[in-house]
Amino acid sequence: MSTQRAREQLIDLAAEFYDQFARGEVPExxxxxxxxxxIEYDEESGVWVYGDRTSTRSANSVRxxxxxLKATYTIDFLTxxxxxERSSTLRELxxxxxxxxxxxxxxxxxxxxxxxxxxxxxxxEVTREDFHMRPExxxxxxxxxxxxxxxxRRGEREIHCQQDVGEGGYQIPNNPDxxxxxxxxxxxxxxxxxxxxxDRLVENGFDTDYNAxxxxxxxxxxxxxxRITKRLHDELDLPVVVFTDGDPWSYRIYGSVAYGSxxxxxxxxxxxxxxxxxxxxxxxxxxxxxxxxxxxxxSDVNALESELEDPRFTTDYxxxxxxxxxxxxxKAEQQALASRGLDFVTDxxxxxxxxxxxVI
Numbered sequence: 436m437s438t439q440r441a442r443e444q445l446i447d448l449a450a451e452f453y454d455q456f457a458r459g460e461v462p463e464x465x466x467x468x469x470x471x472x473x474i475e476y477d478e479e480s481g482v483w484v485y486g487d488r489t490s491t492r493s494a495n496s497v498r499x500x501x502x503x504l505k506a507t508y509t510i511d512f513l514t515x516x517x518x519x520e521r522s523s524t525l526r527e528l529x530x531x532x533x534x535x536x537x538x539x540x541x542x543x544x545x546x547x548x549x550x551x552x553x554x555x556x557x558x559x560e561v562t563r564e565d566f567h568m569r570p571e572x573x574x575x576x577x578x579x580x581x582x583x584x585x586x587x588r589r590g591e592r593e594i595h596c597q598q599d600v601g602e603g604g605y606q607i608p609n610n611p612d613x614x615x616x617x618x619x620x621x622x623x624x625x626x627x628x629x630x631x632x633x634d635r636l637v638e639n640g641f642d643t644d645y646n647a648x649x650x651x652x653x654x655x656x657x658x659x660x661x662r663i664t665k666r667l668h669d670e671l672d673l674p675v676v677v678f679t680d681g682d683p684w685s686y687r688i689y690g691s692v693a694y695g696s697x698x699x700x701x702x703x704x705x706x707x708x709x710x711x712x713x714x715x716x717x718x719x720x721x722x723x724x725x726x727x728x729x730x731x732x733x734s735d736v737n738a739l740e741s742e743l744e745d746p747r748f749t750t751d752y753x754x755x756x757x758x759x760x761x762x763x764x765x766k767a768e769q770q771a772l773a774s775r776g777l778d779f780v781t782d783x784x785x786x787x788x789x790x791x792x793x794v795i
Contacts, residue, residue: 437561438517438567441566445513445514445517445561448506448555448559449510461495463493464558465492466490467485467490468486476694477703480709481693482694482695482703482704492506504537504540505547505551506551506554509551510555513555513567513568517567522569524569524570525552525570526545529548532548553701562702564610564612564658564659565610569609575607575652575656575659576607577607577651577663578600578633580595580597580643581619581621582596582616583605585613586613586614602638604637607659607660608659609659611662611666612662614666620646621646621667621671622645622673622795623648624668624674624675624676625641625714626652626675626676627649628677628680628685628688629769630653632780636781639781640781641781645789645795648667648673650664652688661707661708664711665705668708668710676711676794677712678714679713680766681726681766681769683738683739686713686753687738687742690745693710712794716767716768716771718757718759722763724772726772728766731761731764735766
């Protein structure tokens, strides 16, 4: 049904252009203004959303006409792709445009084609996953006591995300909405920024000892990673905690999981998990455990000061932590916990923090 709806919405967009021509009007497409000044933090839902300001893509200029031409060709490509039950990557779309029969329809670079796909998501209210558009592989994985059923080209298959996978875990598919959750023994979801820390937790059996589902964010998390995290939280009523490095850029990784990002504000309610909590590395951990550190660079200081003005971080907790970090002038990686022993993170640090947070 999602594929059928996606096709219908795309065809409706093309039909609107046709109707505008038929009425003797200059074709146009209206979108939210995609600037930082038009992004608002919605207090009720706890996520980033677009404001009321809009902009119009109109064919009354050469530049605007080119944009609508590219949109029309892309709509045609996507509807044929859905009809043929095919898929393609964002990178392939950029190269495919070189073969279209109108030279003006070709994209100048991949940023342009990526943005057009986002525009079509917004005006059609359909996600790119339902357009069968894939990013390049993110490689993000999860490991834990979860049994699921996934749809593949070879039919359905059931997988236990501990018993049926190797040490690398279960790779999250591009569209997690094709997954059905069958059974689980999960007590909480632990989203982990780095691959090294994810491997340490799995090697030490943290997922087994604490019935944790470990989700590897792989740095700034891909949409699929955020989507499956949200689904697990909403549908299985599971707490979500985020474990990152102790620096301002990693705090933004937490922010994207919990509250969404400016870039994908039109999908925040589809991707964000506002109930997610931050477990560490905290600035106070750097002090309490005397962790190995690096000095804050000027860019780190600027980022921290910016976060003090960011609605996602205007809480007593975050203000206290950020002010402390600015005061000590230091940052630390997750792996710095190894200075106290390879088992410290699983035997001491995480159990203590998660107990303080009421998660275990």
